Amino acid sequence: MSAEIPLLKVENFGLEFRTRSGVVHALEGLNLAIRKGETVGLVGESGSGKSVLSFAMLGISDAAARVTGGSAWFGGLDLLKAGESDLAEIRGREISMIFQNPRTALNPIRRVGAQIEDVLKRHAAVRSADLRARAVEALRSVNIPDPERRYAAYPFELSGGMCQRVMIALALACGPALLIADEPTTGLDVTTQAGIMDLIAERARASGMATLFITHDLALAAEHCDRIIVMHAGHIVEAAPRRELFAAPRHPYTAQLIRATPAAGSLLEGLSAIPGNLPDLRRRDLPSCRFRERCERASSACDAPLPRIDAEALSGVACWHPLAVVAEAA
Amino acid sequence: MSGVLLETVGLSRRFAVGRRAAGGKRASMLHAGDDVNLRVHAGESVGLVGESGCGKSTLVRLVSRLLDPSEGAIVFRERDIGAVPAAQFAAHPERGKIQMVFQDPTDSLNPRYSAADTIAEPMRLLRGARGDLAIAVRALADAVGLAPELLARFPHQLSGGQKARVGIARALASEPDLLILDEPTSALDVSVQAIILQLLARLRRERGLAYLFVSHDLNVVRLLCDRVVVMYLGRVVESGPAAEVFAHPRHPYTRALVSAIPGGTANLAGGRIRLSGEVRSPIDPDPAVCRFYGRCMQGAPRCGAEMPLLREPVAGHAVACHFDR
Amino acid sequence: MSATLRHIRYVLSENLVTLGAFALFTAFVLLAVLGPIVAPYDPLATDTARAMQPPSAAHWFGTDALGRDILSRIIIATRLDFGIAVAAVALSFVFGIALGLAAGFFGGWWDRIILRLADTIMAFPLFVLAMGIVAALGNSVANIVYATAIINLPFYIRVARAEANVRRNAGFVEAARLAGNGDWRILSHHIFPNILPPAMVQVSLNMGWAILNAAGLSFIGLGVRPPTPEWGIMVAEGATYIISGEWWVAFFPGMVLMLAVFCFNLLGDGLRDIIDPRRRT
Numbered sequence: 001m002s003a004e005i006p007l008l009k010v011e012n013f014g015l016e017f018r019t020r021s022g023v024v025h026a027l028e029g030l031n032l033a034i035r036k037g038e039t040v041g042l043v044g045e046s047g048s049g050k051s052v053l054s055f056a057m058l059g060i061s062d063a064a065a066r067v068t069g070g071s072a073w074f075g076g077l078d079l080l081k082a083g084e085s086d087l088a089e090i091r092g093r094e095i096s097m098i099f100q101n102p103r104t105a106l107n108p109i110r111r112v113g114a115q116i117e118d119v120l121k122r123h124a125a126v127r128s129a130d131l132r133a134r135a136v137e138a139l140r141s142v143n144i145p146d147p148e149r150r151y152a153a154y155p156f157e158l159s160g161g162m163c164q165r166v167m168i169a170l171a172l173a174c175g176p177a178l179l180i181a182d183e184p185t186t187g188l189d190v191t192t193q194a195g196i197m198d199l200i201a202e203r204a205r206a207s208g209m210a211t212l213f214i215t216h217d218l219a220l221a222a223e224h225c226d227r228i229i230v231m232h233a234g235h236i237v238e239a240a241p242r243r244e245l246f247a248a249p250r251h252p253y254t255a256q257l258i259r260a261t262p263a264a265g266s267l268l269e270g271l272s273a274i275p276g277n278l279p280d281l282r283r284r285d286l287p288s289c290r291f292r293e294r295c296e297r298a299s300s301a302c303d304a305p306l307p308r309i310d311a312e313a314l315s316g317v318a319c320w321h322p323l324a325v326v327a328e329a330a
Numbered sequence: 331m332s333g334v335l336l337e338t339v340g341l342s343r344r345f346a347v348g349r350r351a352a353g354g355k356r357a358s359m360l361h362a363g364d365d366v367n368l369r370v371h372a373g374e375s376v377g378l379v380g381e382s383g384c385g386k387s388t389l390v391r392l393v394s395r396l397l398d399p400s401e402g403a404i405v406f407r408e409r410d411i412g413a414v415p416a417a418q419f420a421a422h423p424e425r426g427k428i429q430m431v432f433q434d435p436t437d438s439l440n441p442r443y444s445a446a447d448t449i450a451e452p453m454r455l456l457r458g459a460r461g462d463l464a465i466a467v468r469a470l471a472d473a474v475g476l477a478p479e480l481l482a483r484f485p486h487q488l489s490g491g492q493k494a495r496v497g498i499a500r501a502l503a504s505e506p507d508l509l510i511l512d513e514p515t516s517a518l519d520v521s522v523q524a525i526i527l528q529l530l531a532r533l534r535r536e537r538g539l540a541y542l543f544v545s546h547d548l549n550v551v552r553l554l555c556d557r558v559v560v561m562y563l564g565r566v567v568e569s570g571p572a573a574e575v576f577a578h579p580r581h582p583y584t585r586a587l588v589s590a591i592p593g594g595t596a597n598l599a600g601g602r603i604r605l606s607g608e609v610r611s612p613i614d615p616d617p618a619v620c621r622f623y624g625r626c627m628q629g630a631p632r633c634g635a636e637m638p639l640l641r642e643p644v645a646g647h648a649v650a651c652h653f654d655r
Numbered sequence: 656m657s658a659t660l661r662h663i664r665y666v667l668s669e670n671l672v673t674l675g676a677f678a679l680f681t682a683f684v685l686l687a688v689l690g691p692i693v694a695p696y697d698p699l700a701t702d703t704a705r706a707m708q709p710p711s712a713a714h715w716f717g718t719d720a721l722g723r724d725i726l727s728r729i730i731i732a733t734r735l736d737f738g739i740a741v742a743a744v745a746l747s748f749v750f751g752i753a754l755g756l757a758a759g760f761f762g763g764w765w766d767r768i769i770l771r772l773a774d775t776i777m778a779f780p781l782f783v784l785a786m787g788i789v790a791a792l793g794n795s796v797a798n799i800v801y802a803t804a805i806i807n808l809p810f811y812i813r814v815a816r817a818e819a820n821v822r823r824n825a826g827f828v829e830a831a832r833l834a835g836n837g838d839w840r841i842l843s844h845h846i847f848p849n850i851l852p853p854a855m856v857q858v859s860l861n862m863g864w865a866i867l868n869a870a871g872l873s874f875i876g877l878g879v880r881p882p883t884p885e886w887g888i889m890v891a892e893g894a895t896y897i898i899s900g901e902w903w904v905a906f907f908p909g910m911v912l913m914l915a916v917f918c919f920n921l922l923g924d925g926l927r928d929i930i931d932p933r934r935r936t
Contacts, residue, residue, distance in 0.1 A: 045519040145608055159609070160382070189381035189546060191605050194590035198604065216519065219549070219592035260524045262549040264591065271553075273525035277489060396829055420837045430833050438826030442848040455835030500834065 006033035007178055007210050008057070011311050013070035013080070015056055022282040026052050027234045030070070031311035034178065039204060039211040041225030041242075043218055043257075047278045049234040050214045054180045056080070058097060059087040074178070093123040096171035100183040102163035106155040112166045113139070113151030116173055123174040138169040142199055161192035168199060175207055182214045197224050218261045222246060227314065230254045233278045233290035235306070240315035250322040253291050289319070297321040334405075335540050336370040336393065336428075336508055341402035341412070343388050347613055360613050362388035364564040366402070367640070370508065375534060375541040377555030377572060379548060379587065383612065385564040386544050387512070393542065394430045394510050395419040407507070426456035426504030433513040435493035439485040445471070445496045446481040449503050456504035473536075474499045475529060491522035495529070502533070509534075511543045515550065527554060548591045552576055560584045563612050563621040566640060570647030580649040582626050603627065620652070628653050666929050673925030679918040686733040696724035698731040698884045707901055717903040719892060725904065728884035729911050735879065736886050736915070739796065740865035743803035744858055750804075751811020752854060756842050758812065759819025770816070773809035781806040785868060789877045799878040803865050814857050818850035852930035856923050863919030870912055886912045 010032050017024040027049045034040050044050045055061050057072060057079055072079040075094065077086060091097075099105040107115055116135040120126045126134050132151070139147035142165040155163055164184060171179060181200060185193035201224060204211050215221050221228055221242075228245050230238045230253065238251035249255040256274045276294035279286060288305050292298045301320045309316030342364050346357040363385045370376050380386050391397040393404060395416050404412035406424055414422055429452075432438035439448060449467045453459040459466065468478050476495045485493055494514065501509055511530065515523040531554060534541060545551050551558060552572055559569040560581065568581040579585045586603040607625040615621060623633040632652055640650040667674045686693065696714075702722035710717045716725035758769035776784070788802035819842075822828060831845045870887030872878040879885040881892070886908045893905025 045521055143606070190548065190590040191381060191586055194602075195604060217592065218520065223592045257520065260520045262524070262527075262547070262553055264549065266549075266553070268528060268531055268553045271524035271528065273523075273528075274521035394833060396832060416832075417838060420832055420835050425833075425835055430830075432826050432830055434826055438830045440827040440831065440845055440849070451831075451836075452834040455840075497830075500830065504835070 004035060006035050006312060008034045008072065008074045008212075009311055010057075010072045011070055013053075013056075013072060014068035015052060015061070016066055016068055017062065017064045018066060019064060019282075022284075024281045025234060025286060026065075026281060027056075028068075029306070029308060030236055031309055032229055032236060032239065033311045034210050034212055036177070037204070037208045037210055038227065039201065039213060039225045041221035041228040042212060042214045042231060043216070043221050043228055044231035045216055045257075045278070047233070047281075048231040050231050051182055052234075053231075054097065054182055054212065054214055057180065058091055058095060059084070060091075092119055092171075092176070093174045094176055095178045095180065096174075096176040097180040097182065098164070098167045098171045098184050100186050102160065102167045103155060105167055106163060106170075108155055111152050111154060112158070113153075116166075116170055119170055119173045134173075138173050139166070141172070141203070142166070142169045143195075144169070161188055161196065164188065164192075164196055165199070168196070168203070172203055172207075172209075176209060178210045178212065179204065180212045180214070183216070184213075185220070186216075193220070200224075218257055219263055230257065234281060235290055235318060236309055237291065237319065238315075238317045239309055239313070240317075244315060248323070250317040251291075251319050252295050252297050252321070252323065255323055333372055334369055335372040335374075335407065336368070336542075337405045338366055338368040338389075338393065338412075339403045339405065341366040341368070341389070341392060341404065342400050343385075343392055343397065344400045358613050361564045361615055362612065363392065363399075364615075366561075366564075366566055368393075368559060368566070370540050370542055372507065373534075373538050373540055374557065375543060375555045377551035377558040378542060378544045378561065379546065379551055379558060380561035381609075382546070383563075383609075384561045385612075386561055388564075389561070390430070390510055390512050390542070390544055394428055395422075395425075420455075426452065427507045428510070429501040429504060429506040429508070430510040430512060431494075431497050431501045431514045434517050435490060435497050436485060436517070438497055439493060441485050444482055444484055445476070445488065445492075445499075448496055449481075449499045452500060452503040470499045470503060471495075473533070474502070475525075489522075490518050491526065494518060494522070494526050498526075498529070498533070502537070506539065508540045508542065511541055511545075513545050514543075516545070516547065523550075530554065548576070548587065560587065563610060563615070565621055565650065566648075567622065567651070568647075568649045569640075570644075570649075574647055580643075580647070580654050581622075581651050582628050582653070583622050586627075620650075663929055666925070670925060670928060672921055673928065676918050676921035676925055679914065680922055683733060683737065683915060683918065686730055687737045688734075690731050690734050694724075694727040694730045696727040698723060698728040699882055707896075707904075709901075710903055716907040717901075719889075719904050720896070725889070725907055728889060729886070729908055732884040732886050732889065732908075735796075735883070736866055736869060739800055739803065739869040740862050742800045743865045743869070744807065744861050746800065746804035747807035747811055747861070748854065748858060751808045752815045752847070752850070754808075755812040755815025755817075756819045756846060756850070759816035760823050760838070760842055760846065762820075762823075766816070769812060773812040776806065777809045782868065782871060785872060786875070786877060789872055794877060794880065796879060799869050799872055802872070803868050806868070807861055807865060810857055810861060811854065814854055815850055818853060819846050822846050822849060852926075856927045856930070859919055859923035859926050861919075863916035863923075866915050866919070867912065 010030055013027060013030040015027040017026055030053065042050045059079065067080050070080065106112065113135045116138050117131045120131060120134055136147045136151050139150055144150050144162060144165050158166065185196050188196065200211060213221065213225055225242055227239065227241050229236055230251065232253050238254045245254065246258065249258055256272065259272045260274055262271060274294060279290050279293060287293065289302045292302050299321065304320065306318045307320065309318055343362050344359040345362060347360045366389060378386050388397065392399050395411060398416050399412050402412065403410045406428060411422065411424055419425055446467050449470055450463045453463055453466060467481065471478060471481055474495045476492060476499060480488060480492055488496065515526050518526060527550065533539065543551060543555055555572045557570065558572045558575045560567050560583065562583050568575060568584045575584060576588055579588050586605050589603045605625050610621055610624055618635060618637055620633040620638050623629050626633065638650045638652045640648045642648045643654060667677065700723065705718050705722040706720055708714055708718045714724050714726065716729065718724055754769045758766040785802040785806050788805060789798050792798040792801065828841055828845060831841050836845065869878065873885050873887030874891045879888060881888055889908035890905050893908065896904050
């Protein structure tokens with residue numbers, strides 16, 4: 001397994017934003033790899049940089065963003081250095097993305113069928129006679145009832161859940177190797193959310209597609225991901241297979257995040273909040289560990305540069321005082 | 331448990347949609363709330379759950395008297411307050427007794443009011459407080475865990491959790507008996523959510539408040555509520571003690587809902603239930619058809635011919651389904 | 656509040672054009688206030704011996720056909736021109752914002768009637784409407800103010816209506832209702848302070864236009880009458896001499912008029928930057 005070349009391998013990736021109020025050190029020293037067919041959860045609170053990372057992979061970052069270093073290899077191409085024409089080829093065909101708010105991501109004045117046809121025309125070299133049939137087929141494949149009728153619908157005529165299904169149909173129309181799903185179910189109902197997550201998983205299984213699932217909801221990631229990467233303030237703090245992560249979180253932040261998330265059996269008294277706030281990423285004196293000021297285990301050892309998590313390792317922790325592997329051995 | 335604080339009797343709200351036809355025909359009606367009977371006892375915490383568009387928000391706005399009902403009564407402390415037009419309710423003596431914490435802590439704060447102004451306003455308008463309220467505001471800020479130096483700040487200078495605390499303090503400023511919480515933590519990060527939930531639980535204990543807690547996060551409802559009311563397309567389909575409803579949901583929709591809780595599959599026999607089919611339209615729904623018919627895994631012809639009414643097969647646990655034994 | 660001041664200073668230092676506009680505005684205000692003190696000559700004193708002199712050390716802007724010092728007349732006219740503009744804009748601000756708030760907040764019939772009123776005014780060529788109003792009401796400074804106020808009304812109605820309409824359903828308005836605010840208090844205490852920033856931008860942009868409008872009316876002989884110094888009249892008086900080569904009589908008042916309008920427009924753009932929350936740090 002480890003000998004296999006990963007589908008996407010990001011190494012030492014850093015990115016900053018230049019703003020009027022100073023440089024925001026948004027991402028720093030990120031290492032991660034996604035293997036073929038794998039579902040990886042990228043979990044973090046707002047401001048952790050998880051969406052920034054996904055936008056950077058597709059080369060659709062904000063104009064103020066500047067890559068400070070690193071590489072992101074995807075099938076022999078470094079996404080960070082590739083030109084716009086190469087990226088445009090890859091977007092939609094090799095790497096697709098679905099967004100948090102499907103209604104704004106769809107063109108409001110075009111019929112959804114026509115929008116799917118656009119993607120097919122652009123990337124899949126489908127004969128124009130077959131376009132309609134293929135678009136209807138794409139709608140059917142995401143379990144949209146009555147796809148012939150929905151083909152001619154405008155986005156505003158569909159519910160939020162339906163719009164997200166259309167987005168998925170769009171994203172999967174060309175059979176991408178990697179799907180980046182950025183909070184695809186935030187704002188949807190639980191029952192709809194479950195359906196959407198099942199759909200993504202099912203399609204991924206069927207086509208061997210890898211999924212990078214970005215969410216703030218640890219419980220949701222726990223249910224649908226093989227592996228989970230936890231981000232905090234622009235750093236990857238921990239990566240681990242799902243079971244391992246929940247059974248024995250090693251980074252103090254991960255442990256606190258798990259304790260703060262209400263789950264099936266938890267009691268109100270058992271929940272604990274994470275003290276403090278994210279550090280201001282514009283600070284020039286950011287500590288090498290950005291969790292340090294919120295951490296109860298911090299010591300002077302934490303001043304040293306953080307231990308890096310190897311991109312291809314299945315698990316790792318960026319901490320000088322990780323929690324013990326075997327439960328808490330005080 | 332002491333007496334009934336709030337009771338809605340046959341509460342309905344319909345919205346006209348589209349244009350009235352030229353021939354004077356009545357406009358189509360969207361049924362956002364249909365014959366809702368809800369009861370909240372003093373000091374009790376009732377959870378209201380359901381999908382978006384199920385009428386939770388409408389119900390909450392009816393009860394908090396921001397919206398006028400089409401039919402039915404809202405009885406609060408043995409007085410029908412439903413007949414008072416919403417526009418005039420601001421001056422009603424019960425105004426201060428029903429308060430609300432809004433979903434979006436940013437949107438619900440006036441950007442031009444400092445935290446202290448926001449908290450002081452209901453004291454002045456609803457309790458007739460005069461003069462310098464700095465001490466009272468400070469005491470309340472303290473009760474919700476808002477540092478006094480933050481009181482001079484404006485919303486854009488506060489974090490999400492701090493804004494949530496300002497919203498809670500404002501709602502408490504008129505010393506309400508019933509606090510309506512409209513998804514109070516959905517806009518917050520998990521790291522802050524836990525502490526706000528604990529704050530809400532503590533405030534209820536200390537002040538003997540009753541909560542009507544609206545949420546789509548069932549894990550959160552379970553933590554905070556004694557009783558749960560499940561709504562589907564404007565109607566109550568199940569209600570009962572929270573532990574009971576989560577452990578033994580009786581309505582098929584509740585079963586689907588509970589099984590969809592992330593990480594919650596384990597506590598339900600039969601595993602995952604996935605809903606298929608389409609949500610029925612809430613516009614001019616057929617009064618003889620169960621609203622869940624079409625998506626329901628148990629649906630039978632009878633469901634398309636007769637609306638199931640809310641029954642109470644077990645004392646305190648009501649359900650509206652033909653298939654409930 | 657110090658944060659606001661810091662923000663203003665920051666925007667000004669970033670944007671030299673706005674800084675220039677602020678400086679110019681201050682200069683105009685000073686001239687309006689101190690006019691009679693700083694003017695070198697009596698603006699009404701005629702001296703035929705010195706008629707039609709080109710700009711010189713004694714008369715920087717030259718003299719007109721009656722030998723009056725043009726610089727002094729321009730300085731003295733500042734107060735009148737600014738006065739008319741301020742009064743007119745203040746009137747249209749008060750009434751326009753009130754009507755627009757009512758239209759946007761209450762909707763329904765209020766909205767329909769007020770919006771029709773605004774549309775009716777807008778349907779006229781505005782300057783012609785102003786001419787008509789002054790001609791009908793009579794030739795006086797007060798009537799120029801009313802006419803200018805009326806033709807500016809629709810802009811304020813529209814700004815206030817749009818903003819009130821958006822905010823009517825904002826969470827903080829619902830919250831204000833729960834806090835015991837009635838309709839009028841919500842409008843005056845909650846919505847109005849929030850529409851003040853965009854309204855102030857409108858005020859600034861409008862001021863320039865109001866000045867131009869007042870000068871225009873005087874130029875065609877409505878409103879202010881000679882010999883009162885007023886920029887529009889001075890341009891009108893000088894216009895006849897341009898062909899014969901005495902350019903300065905019309906040029907200097909025209910330039911000042913242009914500068915004033917320019918200054919208010921730049922100021923409006925600058926204000927927009929200052930109040931734009933996205934530029935808040």
